[in-house]
Amino acid sequence: MGRSPEGARRGAWTAEEDKILSDYINKHGEGKWRNVPKQTGLRRCGKACRLRWFNYLRPDIKRGNITPDEVDLIIRLHKLLGNRWSLIAGRLPGRTDNEIKNYWNTNLAKREWRKESSVCQNEKMETAEAEFLQEPELKPRTDQDYDSNVAIVGSSYADLQQPPLNSTEENESNFLLDFDFDFEIGQITFSEFMDEDFTKSQLFEMNGLTSESAAFSSETTDTQVNWNACDFDKSSETDTPACSSEALWSYSDCFDVTLDSEQGSWRDFIDLAEECLIWD
DNA sequence: AATTAGATCAACCGCTTGTGG
DNA sequence: TCCACAAGCGGTTGATCTAAT
Numbered sequence: 001m002g003r004s005p006e007g008a009r010r011g012a013w014t015a016e017e018d019k020i021l022s023d024y025i026n027k028h029g030e031g032k033w034r035n036v037p038k039q040t041g042l043r044r045c046g047k048a049c050r051l052r053w054f055n056y057l058r059p060d061i062k063r064g065n066i067t068p069d070e071v072d073l074i075i076r077l078h079k080l081l082g083n084r085w086s087l088i089a090g091r092l093p094g095r096t097d098n099e100i101k102n103y104w105n106t107n108l109a110k111r112e113w114r115k116e117s118s119v120c121q122n123e124k125m126e127t128a129e130a131e132f133l134q135e136p137e138l139k140p141r142t143d144q145d146y147d148s149n150v151a152i153v154g155s156s157y158a159d160l161q162q163p164p165l166n167s168t169e170e171n172e173s174n175f176l177l178d179f180d181f182d183f184e185i186g187q188i189t190f191s192e193f194m195d196e197d198f199t200k201s202q203l204f205e206m207n208g209l210t211s212e213s214a215a216f217s218s219e220t221t222d223t224q225v226n227w228n229a230c231d232f233d234k235s236s237e238t239d240t241p242a243c244s245s246e247a248l249w250s251y252s253d254c255f256d257v258t259l260d261s262e263q264g265s266w267r268d269f270i271d272l273a274e275e276c277l278i279w280d
Numbered sequence: 281a282a283t284t285a286g287a288t289c290a291a292c293c294g295c296t297t298g299t300g301g
Numbered sequence: 302t303c304c305a306c307a308a309g310c311g312g313t314t315g316a317t318c319t320a321a322t
Contacts, residue, residue: 010292011316012290012291012316012317031308034306046307047292047307047308050308051290051292052290054309055290083311083312084311085311086310086311097309097310099289102288102289102290103288106288
């Protein structure tokens, strides 16, 4: 869609316009936004109607200040996802992508930038490297953890932080710095996700692929993984403790994560996963 | 009280993606 | 496979508010 059609009103919405739009959506449901102005008489383009509904009129919109918990989550999600506001908003019930984007640009971006710039460049490099290479701190599992539906991820993923056992210095570096994957999950358990999807050898088996260097993909009934140029090899493991969590991780969006020294470590990713599990 | 600068956020715009014929 | 249309997304704009002078 391009510019607003000739004659369409622009600028702030009036209470009357809001009521007309709300009444229409409540009666007919969302969708067919182009029809909305025609059928309601609103002098707004369909796109503007959609935006107004999603960002302001929806009944489940949460009003009021962003809480410290939400701020923390936004920062962590942004670290992993970048400016993918819609994805970030999807993990903050009642918040819109526009709201989060505005909040980031007016509050957090500057704060994060100041934090970043206060660290000496050399120090920063050392810290990032140290964090990246650090062993993950595995949380002890307790009954309370299960009761509160907090997912505790076991040591099955700890191995993911390790370079391939037979790695050379060169591909170890690639593993740590250039690991890149896309995945799309319908609804699987976290243990399935961790134990199955991250096993390159299994994926190769599933696809009958043999080339270590080729990009490859796997499709099962509920999981799709596209994995590129990964040097990870888990096949040499003899004992992989099962992940303790049986919580479902429901995540229907395509979730792109690039794990490199700039964006974060495996630990960041696992932290994020835990956040998701707590909500679900 | 008036002016100005900076902050905020709703709304807009252009582009991309998804879908159906 | 192509095309047209609808929907979604993220960057940007500009009106309004607020604090400082």
